[in-house]
Amino acid sequence: MTTKSILITSIILISGCTQPDNRQSIDGITNEVEIVRDKWGVNHIYAQNQHDLFFAQGYAAAKDRLFQFEIWRRQATGTVAEILGPRELKRDIGTRLFMFRGDISEEMAHYHKDGVEIITAYTAGVNSFINEALLNPELLPLEFKILNIKPKLWTPEVVISRHQGLLGNINDELRIGRLVGAIGADKTKDLMWFHPKDPTIELDTSINADLLTDDILELYNAYRTSVKFKPEDIMAEYRAFSDNLDQDLYSANELDDRDFNIGSNNWVLSGNKTKDGNTYMANDPHRTIAIPSLRYITHLSAPGWDVIGGGEPEIPGISIGHNQHGAWGLTVFRTDGEDMYVYDLNPDNLLQYYYQGAWENMKTITEKISVKNQEDVEVDLNYTQHGPVTYIDSVNLKAYAIRCAWLEVGSSPYLASLRMDQATTWEEFRDACDYSFIPGENMIWADKEGNIGWQAVGLAPIRKNWSGLVPVPGDGRYEWDGYLPINQKPNVVNPESGFFATANQNVTPDDYTNWDAIGFSWADPYRGDRVNDVLSGSDDFSMADMKALQTDYYSLPAEKLVPLFLNLEVNNDKVKAAQNLLADWDFILDQNSTAAGVYFAVEKTLREAAHYHFVPDEAKQIINPTNIQLHTVLSWVTKPDERFGKPLNMARDTFLQEVLALAVKWLEDKVGSDPNDWQYGQIGYKHVYVTHPLSQAVDSETKQRLDAGPVPRGGNGYTPNSTSNNLNQSSGASFRILVNTGDWDATLATNPPGQSGDPASPFYKNLFNDWSNDEYFPLFYSKGKVDSVAVERTLLKPASN
Numbered sequence: 135m136t137t138k139s140i141l142i143t144s145i146i147l148i149s150g151c152t153q154p155d156n157r158q159s160i161d162g163i164t165n166e167v168e169i170v171r172d173k174w175g176v177n178h179i180y181a182q183n184q185h186d187l188f189f190a191q192g193y194a195a196a197k198d199r200l201f202q203f204e205i206w207r208r209q210a211t212g213t214v215a216e217i218l219g220p221r222e223l224k225r226d227i228g229t230r231l232f233m234f235r236g237d238i239s240e241e242m243a244h245y246h247k248d249g250v251e252i253i254t255a256y257t258a259g260v261n262s263f264i265n266e267a268l269l270n271p272e273l274l275p276l277e278f279k280i281l282n283i284k285p286k287l288w289t290p291e292v293v294i295s296r297h298q299g300l301l302g303n304i305n306d307e308l309r310i311g312r313l314v315g316a317i318g319a320d321k322t323k324d325l326m327w328f329h330p331k332d333p334t335i336e337l338d339t340s341i342n343a344d345l346l347t348d349d350i351l352e353l354y355n356a357y358r359t360s361v362k363f364k365p366e367d368i369m370a371e372y373r374a375f376s377d378n379l380d381q382d383l384y385s386a387n388e389l390d391d392r393d394f395n396i397g398s399n400n401w402v403l404s405g406n407k408t409k410d411g412n413t414y415m416a417n418d419p420h421r422t423i424a425i426p427s428l429r430y431i432t433h434l435s436a437p438g439w440d441v442i443g444g445g446e447p448e449i450p451g452i453s454i455g456h457n458q459h460g461a462w463g464l465t466v467f468r469t470d471g472e473d474m475y476v477y478d479l480n481p482d483n484l485l486q487y488y489y490q491g492a493w494e495n496m497k498t499i500t501e502k503i504s505v506k507n508q509e510d511v512e513v514d515l516n517y518t519q520h521g522p523v524t525y526i527d528s529v530n531l532k533a534y535a536i537r538c539a540w541l542e543v544g545s546s547p548y549l550a551s552l553r554m555d556q557a558t559t560w561e562e563f564r565d566a567c568d569y570s571f572i573p574g575e576n577m578i579w580a581d582k583e584g585n586i587g588w589q590a591v592g593l594a595p596i597r598k599n600w601s602g603l604v605p606v607p608g609d610g611r612y613e614w615d616g617y618l619p620i621n622q623k624p625n626v627v628n629p630e631s632g633f634f635a636t637a638n639q640n641v642t643p644d645d646y647t648n649w650d651a652i653g654f655s656w657a658d659p660y661r662g663d664r665v666n667d668v669l670s671g672s673d674d675f676s677m678a679d680m681k682a683l684q685t686d687y688y689s690l691p692a693e694k695l696v697p698l699f700l701n702l703e704v705n706n707d708k709v710k711a712a713q714n715l716l717a718d719w720d721f722i723l724d725q726n727s728t729a730a731g732v733y734f735a736v737e738k739t740l741r742e743a744a745h746y747h748f749v750p751d752e753a754k755q756i757i758n759p760t761n762i763q764l765h766t767v768l769s770w771v772t773k774p775d776e777r778f779g780k781p782l783n784m785a786r787d788t789f790l791q792e793v794l795a796l797a798v799k800w801l802e803d804k805v806g807s808d809p810n811d812w813q814y815g816q817i818g819y820k821h822v823y824v825t826h827p828l829s830q831a832v833d834s835e836t837k838q839r840l841d842a843g844p845v846p847r848g849g850n851g852y853t854p855n856s857t858s859n860n861l862n863q864s865s866g867a868s869f870r871i872l873v874n875t876g877d878w879d880a881t882l883a884t885n886p887p888g889q890s891g892d893p894a895s896p897f898y899k900n901l902f903n904d905w906s907n908d909e910y911f912p913l914f915y916s917k918g919k920v921d922s923v924a925v926e927r928t929l930l931k932p933a934s935n
Contacts, residue, residue: 156928162258163189163932171926174911175889175897178433178442178920184248185255187436188450190930192259195430195447199891200267201277202426203260204285205361205827206448210295212503217283218367219506228357230501231515231522232536234294236543241294244544244569246552253290253549256450261287275892280372280828280836281363293449297357299547300573301540302472306655308351309756310335311474311604315343316752325749327763328654330640333601340607341476342530350474350525350534360422363831372832398465399661399684399854399867401635401669402578402586404628409676412876413580416680417454417463418867420856425824425842426891426898429869431883431913433920434555441555442915444869444885446548453551454871456881456915459558460581461873465636467623469574469592470653471539475520475608479531487518487533490610496523496533520608535608539593539617545572560585560627567591568620574653576636582875588634588641590623594651603654618651633669637662637854658765660690660852677880680872685908686854692721692733694768699736702791709798711809712736725815725848731805732812734820734850735797738859741767743793748777764852815846822847822863822906824887842887842899845906855908870910879919882910 165182167190172178177194181187196203208214212229215222234241242249264285267273278284313322319336328335337343365373398419405411421428430447434440443455454463477487486493497517502510516523520537527533539545553566554577563579567589570577574592579585595602595614606612624642626634638657646652668683669675696716704710712732719729744767745759770777774786805811805819814820826840849857849866858865872882886905890897904911914920 156926158928158930159933160193160262160930161933162262163930165932167930169194169928169930170920170924171928172914172920172923173925174923175895175900176431176433176913177889179435180917181436184436184438185251187434187439188252188255189259189262191432191434191450192256192261193263193930194259195432196260196263198889198895198897199426199430199447200263200285201275202891203288203448204278204283206295206298207286207288207292209297209361210292212501214361215506215511216504217281217506218361218363220508222361223503223505223511224353224356225359225361226503227513227515228353228355228524229297230499230503230513231353231524232296232357232538232541234291234296234541234546235499236541238290238294241543241546242290245546245549249549249552252450252552253293257288257290257293264288276836276839276894277828280368280832282369294546294549296540296546296572298446299540300466301358301547302538303468303470303653303655304354304472304474304536305351307472307474307603307605308346309761311337311341311343312346312756313753314604315341315346316756317750321750321753325753325757325762325766326655327766328603329656330642330644331649331652331654333603333654335601335603337604338607338612340609341605342532345527345530345532346605348525348527351536353524354536361827363828365831368828368831372836374831374833374837398463399635399637399665399856400463400465400576400578401633401665402580402588403669403675403680404586404632405584407632407669407673407675409674410874410876412874413582413584413586414675414677414680415456415461415463415578415580415873415875416684416871417465417578418684418870419454419464420866421868422865423822423824423858423863423868423886425826425840425887427868427885427887427889429885431869431885431889433915438556442881442913443871444883445551449546449549451549451552451555453548453554454869455555456873456875456878457555457557458878460560460563460579460585461875462554462557462563462577462579463871464575464577466638466657467574467576467590467592467636467641468638468653468656469594470602470655471572471574471593471595473520473537473595473602473612473614474605475518475535475537475612476605477518477533477535477608479526479528479533481531484526484528484531484533485516488609489519494519518608533608534605537614539595540572542571542593544569545593547572559583560587563587564589564621564625570620576641578634578636580873580875585628586634587625587627588636589621589625590642591620592623593620594618594623596650598650601654615650618648622648623651631670632673635662635665635669637665639663658691658763658852660764661854661856664688664690664854677872677874677882681882681910683854684867684870684872687723687849689721689723689733689850689853691737691764691768691852692719692723694772695737695740696721696733698771698790699794702787702794704791704794706795706798708802708807708809709795712794712798712801712812715809715812723814723849723853725820725846726813727815727848728809728813730814730848731801731819732797734814735801735804735812736794737764737850739797739800740771740790740793743789743796744770747789815848817844817846818861820847820857820861820863821845822857824902839893842902843906845903847906868905871913872910878915879912881913881915883913884910 212226433442480486550570557563570591639662779785823844887902
């Protein structure tokens with residue numbers, strides 16, 4: 135589809151100021167579409183029909199995030215090596231191996247009854263701006279000039295890609311299998327926190343654990359990792375000719391247990407818990423802190439649609455937000471939708487595997503991959519009936535395949551929110567949840583009629599004869615017994631408590647019965663417990679209280695740990711100073727607190743020391759300190775056993791003395807010997823510095839334009855305001871939203887560093903400083919309020935008119 139862009143500039147009055155009115159004649163729409171941009175960078179799109187609405191959403195999002203869109207497209211299509219060369223070949227092979235290859239029309243129709251029209255219109259809108267930029271290269275953002283590339287057109291297959299979703303636990307499964315092989319099931323359970331049930335994790339006797347040490351998931355992990363650029367990818371005038379890595383800014387303590395702490399918080403409150411009697415909804419998804427942001431806020435208004443909130447910019451609709459009836463949000467409900475199968479291979483034909491007493495042929499698909507500066511590479515992709523084959527061991531006659539729930543029709547992350555966007559009641563919202571396959575999520579709802587509810591969603595395989603936590607033979611003895619119907623997953627409506635909150639911890643009720651489809655691995659409980667403690671403590675909450683809770687830095691682990699250190703005998707003056715600082719502390723990881731600085735060092739050192747002392751040597755290369763949850767370490771030190779030696783409490787205290795001394799030594803090395811310099815939240819000791827994907831490959835001047843920060847931060851991965859356990863915040867709440875269903879214009883939000891991904895845009899980093907200070911902006915909904923803060927108005931007109 136070709137776009138004709140005719141720009142006519144006139145002057146109109148917006149909120150008392152003269153502003154440019156952009157009028158564009160454009161192919162692909164049937165009626166006029168108005169796009170009003172507010173002063174925080176949010177686009178409010180007003181269309182006269184559904185097709186034009188989603189065309190405009192795709193057009194506006196691509197205009198804001200074109201480079202992000204192009205990298206998404208290349209990741210989705212397995213064409214990264216085309217611009218970055220042979221180092222990305224395995225990524226592209228992995229992408230093609232795990233690509234959705236079902237019926238695309240059936241796939242799109244799953245997400246909405248008009249899914250084909252919506253996704254096709256959205257794709258056409260994306261392509262409309264791409265064509266416009268190709269005709270007018272000055273519209274291409276800086277990144278395209280830096281890399282000397284041009285964007286290419288999208289197809290619906292790009293929209294439904296699964297490459298960036300929160301998909302499953304396959305790396306955990308392989309790790310657990312390796313641990314069981316190295317130290318046995320009982321010792322593995324001592325290191326890994328499995329609950330709420332006690333799973334069987336012994337390996338089948340036919341599995342040779344020694345062979346699990348191979349790089350079985352290389353192609354899977356290559357497919358899933360973020361794209362990284364190097365100086366050789368960069369045009370000479372922008373290229374960094376020396377190491378552009380500032381260790382103080384990028385420093386990490388390698389204790390960011392991302393598998394468990396990249397999650398979210400959400401909660402809903404009934405009117406009985408609020409000052410004004412309205413229901414509230416709060417959500418702050420915790421993902422990688424990135425530039426541009428992983429989220430994008432949009433307002434979509436047309437007949438049948440009036441929804442505002444955040445989602446991933448590359449997909450249509452709104453995944454977290456509200457319409458005129460209710461508000462909804464999500465967090466991860468950990469769901470095991472992946473399994474590793476191990477096959478015996480036919481020694482006379484390595485493409486045959488043993489299944490149910492016979493040799494079965496693998497299905498093979500041949501693909502050609504373009505590679506920069508070399509000939510195209512032809513690859514064979516192999517599949518068993520369970521899924522993609524990631525590794526063939528021709529020496530030991532073994533093959534490994536991954537069964538993925540997310541390769542089923544309807545498993546593109548977040549797209550099912552299209553149905554939620556039009557829900558008018560709890561019942562309609564819950565019906566929409568039936569289509570939400572990936573990822574496993576805690577969906578919450580609050581409406582203006584006073585109802586609140588929770589529904590867990592996500593495709594959950596039913597495993598009758600194994601836990602899903604270790605690799606199993608692919609000979610037919612371990613098969614999924616279908617999927618649990620989503621409406622049979624845990625749920626509640628209008629609980630007696632007057633609220634419901636989730637934070638990736640286990641929230642499955644004790645009286646639940648479908649345990650065959652509930653996982654065994656959950657986040658540490660501390661964020662969730664803190665939120666529940668606060669929400670249960672009052673019936674008089676305001677929106678200001680909701681903001682305070684989303685940005686709360688209170689540490690429940692500190693509340694449990696600090697008393698253990700206060701009565702230790704210490705002889706070193708600096709260690710004593712650290713002890714004294716902890717004694718007067720309020721357990722808040724404030725960015726100006728020296729006691730918080732001491733505590734963070736203690737918590738970090740405790741986990742490292744526990745790994746050193748208590749993990750068997752043969753397991754140390756398999757499980758690192760990030761894989762052992764803090765809950766496990768706290769259970770060891772609060773209820774000491776023989777691992778410390780005897781007498782138990784005395785031996786435990788000796789261990790804690792070592793931890794405190796090592797923590798002080800680390801602080802002295804990191805920020806200086808003066809305890810007054812140990813404050814939390816400083817450059818080099820808890821800050822946030824957000825780097826653009828090109829940042830480490832470009833010259834310092836360009837880098838400064840692309841990056842955001844550094845600025846001090848508080849908190850850590852266990853506070854409700856989750857800021858990761860790295861010294862440079864790597865994950866946490868970027869997008870946040872707070873909704874009062876009785877006053878849609880009272881909604882608050884944030885989305886750092888900015889709505890735009892174009893470094894030349896005034897909306898590229900405009901939200902960063904407020905976010906770093908835990909501030910929000912009003913996310914207006916009514917037309918009058920939106921117009922009062924408008925800074926730009928674009929009118930898209932059909933080219934035929």
